[in-house]
Amino acid sequence: MKIAVCVRRTPSTETKIGIGGDGRSIDPSGVSYILNPYDEFAIEEAVRTKEAHGGEVVAITVDGADASKDIKKALAMGVDTAIRIDPPADADSAAIAGALAEALRDVGPDIVFCGKMAVDEQDFQVPLRVATMLEMPAVTFVTKFEVNDGTARATAETELGQTVYESPLPVLVAVEKGINEPRKTGIKDIMAAKKKPLDERAAPAIAAKVAVTKLELPPEKQGGKIVGEGVDAVPELLRLLREEAKAL
Amino acid sequence: MPSNDVLAILEFRGGQVTKAGPEVLGQARRLADTLGGAVHAFLYGEGANGAAAALGGYGVTKAYVADSPAFAAYNGGLVARAAKDAVAACDPRLVLLAATSPGKDLGPRIAASLDAGLAVDCTAIDIDGDALTAVRPVYAGKANQSIRIAAAPFVASIRPNVFPPAEAGAGDAEVVALDTAAAEGETRIKVAEVAPRETGKVELTEADVIVSGGRGLKGPEHFHLVEELAEALGAAVGASRAVVDAGWRPHSEQVGQTGKTVSPNLYFACGISGAIQHVAGMSSSKCIVAINKDPEASIFKLADYGVVGDVFEVLPALTEQIRALKG
């Protein structure tokens, strides 16, 4: 089975966000990067699917040369080969999806795994754009996945409840937290990853549709008001919620 | 060149247009007025036909409806394919939907099929000359991103609970029942099973009031304190990741960076410390109440109203007094 997983790195979730000199992106100084947490779930699911059914897993990222070390982590987790594509200029989600779709056409995967979103931009666009461009059935928010006799079964979990989808292959699956517990990697895995092939490609010419014009910090929230201590504070809390906040 | 019209994508579920519908219609009306165009709607869901004409009360001119048993459960590929027929029929400048889970699934499918730019989860949205401008929270609410899409058609989703719902007036929309047979035939992915949420429970992302519990509850057997307060308030129940990871509550209730993003009018954080990843999912709530026995807990920095105290004492008192108030 041919399995692809689309990944990228994001600033660590602990990062203190400052605005960069261009006023449109974050200040990169002192930012440490991690693999997008949802993409780690996607990698784990891709590797487990390979372990169950045989085949190989290719990880694809659209990011600058700095990301090569992040994609090594995917290789250490059991991905076989990786492709890094330089991002198109001013790339937005549509351009990144375009670059991924182009690369995936060559790969010809049976299953494409993605994370449901990247925790920095929270855009939710790339997986379903890729699927639409490749005319591939797709499910997102997936918390359970299996494939039997060429049919994929994916359970999506959202505020609507649980929905189980069945699809022929190829299929794109964007995963939700809870689908698995990503494996820890050891020194041996990291050494093995160094020997695995990483194919680096030039940026395709794909124009962006969405331009970021400004990035701002939200207005600082006025420090909270302690209404009181224990049960004695409850009547006053209710009064404030009704009369001041008009929230009840 | 697209028309100046706006197409509002609306979901019909549980016998009605979902709560986010009037919010989408309100913005659709405002933006259509700016553009000098009309508002049309694409309404999908089993039984939706019956609710379509009344959309005229929100100023909808034409309501395109996808209504068949295949639309009983959400199937993104199918809905996107049917939406394509509505888009082709009215050639809108803007397709507007809500950034609920179905909306987050549907938006990129529609945008990709139109080769259009998509603004996701917007908390502000406007037309500026020929362009669409929007503001959206990023980095887990730690920053706001302003974006611009220069070329129409545009697709945009608005964050639920941020924009005021439009008020329904009188009037009928022209109902166009879409023939969904072709869409159904072309959709390779099928819904095999559904386990809907328990009815009667309020959906987290659409809830006006949310009561969330954290590790301060000490164990799943004490979560009834949170549930009872939620019930008294008609609120949805949320949870921190710590209690979801511990298996006390389902993941569908998790609020935060790796859970749901919510912005209710009122959010109760009970026995929750206020870790940055939790705050990421609820900091845009309009009013935040924190109940925590540690006066130094960082949730108090964010909360509008804090009660320093034991959830085992404060929650029952609160529930009782709210019941008395609403009694």
Ligand SMILES: Cc1cc2nc3c(=O)[nH]c(=O)nc-3n(C[C@H](O)[C@H](O)[C@H](O)COP(=O)(O)OP(=O)(O)OC[C@H]3O[C@@H](n4cnc5c(N)ncnc54)[C@H](O)[C@@H]3O)c2cc1C
């Ligand atoms: C990548 C990543 C993603 C994450 N995503 C999320 C996410 O989406 N959502 C999320 O919530 N977390 C998330 N976290 C976890 C987050 O960092 C915290 O660990 C978690 O939010 C803590 O949950 P808590 O507040 O319930 O528990 P704790 O931090 O243990 O806090 C419990 C609180 O209860 C109080 N307390 C104890 N007993 C009582 C009592 N009797 N009465 C009143 N108060 C009491 C304590 O004073 C304390 O403040 C994420 C972490 C990482 C690294």
